[in-house]
Amino acid sequence: MRTTTCRLFIAAALAAAGVAGAAMGRPDPHSGPACLYAVTAGPGARDLSVEVTLRAGLGAELAVDRGLGAFIRDPEVDDGGGWRALERQDDHLRAPPCRSRPCRIRYRFALAEAARDVHDRNRAIEQEGAFLAPPSSWLVRPLEGGQSRFRLEVQAPPGTVFVTGLLPSRGGPASAYEATLDDLEEAPYSGFGPFETARIDVPGGVVDVAIAPGERDLPTRALTAWAERAGRAVAGYYGRYPMPRVLVLILPTGRRPIGFGTTLGNGGASIMIWVGRSATEADLERDWVLTHEMVHTAFPNMPRQQRWLEEGIATYVEPIARARAGTLSAEEVWRGLVEGLPKGLSRPGDPGLDRSRTWGSTYWGGALFCFMADLQIRERTGNRRSLDDALRGINAAGGSIAVRWPLRRALDAGDRATGTHVLRDLYGKMGEAPMPVDLDGWWRRLGIVADGREIRFDERAPLAGLRRSITARPVSARAAGGGR
Ligand SMILES: [Zn+2]
Structure with a gap:
């Protein structure tokens, strides 16, 4: 928790420094969010009334997600002289006077209509009277916001609940959420309705x-x-x-x-x-x-080229996490890997993981990277460290789905946590070019015998102990005789 708090504080301080510095000539680390959204949902949340209060410079150009501008109704701006109509151009609102002074902008957003016409789970859909749409669909966001923070407060009528994956605001009202304006472009799924x-x-x-x-x-x-x-x-x-x-x-x-x-x-x-x-x-x-x-949710968003690592981690860790929780057997974990990992093997002439775009290379090529990393970390540290430590280290350094990181930052944080260079070296081998992997050799050394769909374990195999520790339940869970 400490690293997370630190990171948020630094981000907030930088945001405040950037915005306040431009407006007043000096940074003010105590200032609040640069952009405040007050949203009031109408009956059944079919329409939203949105009012945005913006620091100087932020209101000059704003936008919603592609194709959602058509559902913005009656946009108005107040740059100090009272409310007046604001022109919308496709998905953009432009108010040049807001470049030099604070502004307020207000509009209605036809959410029900958007859900009906757009019908896209990443932009707006309806589910039996509930509307699911991330805030990027219904909040106009300043295009020059960067790391400045916004705060969102939502009021919904009785019978309608607002739900969002945004993190609650620190120090704001209980119903307030906060993130950076950069986040707002792809902010978490949210919904209004009788949830x-x-x-x-x-x-x-x-x-x-x-x-x-x-x-x-x-x-x-x-x-x-x-x-x-x-x-x-x-x-x-x-x-x-x-x-x-x-x-x-x-x-x-x-x-x-x-x-x-x-x-x-x-x-x-x-x-x-x-x-x-x-x-x-x-x-x-x-x-x-x-x-x-x-x-x-445990790993930062990667650039598009390295989505294979996001999917690889989820594919490799999921069965292991369930086995350790006692809801999947070790045999089922290994059967999944024996059947799945060959789909991630590269063939001569294939590009490395960064340039490959197939389902097999994204999910199972990424999982193969994680499997190799887990084995190599365990071998090099006498089984004292593992991929667990690398992934925990990345998370402890502030890496999570809440943030976007370049790949190197994640690999370095992971390697620091294990005291090795396994992630960096393995990426050097698998990221930009194909790397041959002798999976059958690994199964033999780990003591995994596949007989049709049956999996048996050979406890005399040289790496049998390493294999056992990958799926072993924590001592506390075993002692409790349960786990959940
Ligand atoms: Zn996934």
Whole structure:
């Protein structure tokens, strides 16, 4: 927690320095957010009234997500002389006088109409009277905001709940959220509607569950227990939940028992996941998707070229975290790796992971990188350090889905935590060119015998102990005879 607090403070101080410095000629580390959004939802949240208060310089040019400008109604600006109409050009609002003085801007946003017409889960959708849309869809954001901070306060009418993955404001009112204006471009999933909500404490954080209306046979307690299992499995792997808070938006719709899951951070952490009408409690117990999505919350957003590392970590860590939590057997973990990792092997002439764009290289090529890193860290440190330490180290240094980092920063933080150069060296070999990996040789040395779909372990294999420690449950969980 200490590093997180530090990082937020530095970001806030830099933001204040940048903005206040421009406006008043000297930095003021005590000043508040540069941009305040006050949003009032109308009946059923079909329309939102938005008022934005901006420091000088920020209001000159603002925008919403592509295609959402059409749902901004009656925009007005007040740059000191009272409210007057403001012209909208596509997705942009331009108010040149706001370049030199503080401004207020207000407008209505037709949320229901946007959800109906746009119907895109990353911009706006409706789910039986609930509207799901990240703030970038309905808040105009200053294009020159950078690391300046914004604060968002939302008022909703009775019967309508506002839910968001944005982190709560520090020192602001209880209903306020805060992040940087850069974050706002891809800020976490959010929604307005008659959600059923529950807060679940897990070690190190809270999982806020919001269930949208929809047809379902599963009781609420089954869905919250599912979120708790996933949260505890991830908290177990990382030593604590890797974010102070994550929002899990559950959409009861679709044919598949557990459908698609997707995670969005930048100023917080949010997961949207679809649960079909046919889903049973047994489906939730077997599910891997929610744990996979929660693992994503522990690692910073990477540049597009290195998405393979985000997916690789989630693919590799998810079954191990569940095994350590006691909800998946070691045999199932290794069966998944024996079947999956070959899909990540490169062939001669393939590009390295950075330039490869296939599903196999993104998920399983990334997982192969993590598997090799785990083995090499364990071998070089006499099994005293592992990929766990590297990933915990990255998270402890402030890396999470809430932030965007360049790859090197993450690799360096991970290597520092293990006292090795494994991540950096392995990236040198796998990132820019294909690296041959003798998986069969590794299975033999680890003592993994695949007989059809059956997995057996050879305890006389030279690396059998290393294999056991990858899925071993923490001593405390074994002593308690349980785990969850
Ligand atoms: Zn993923």
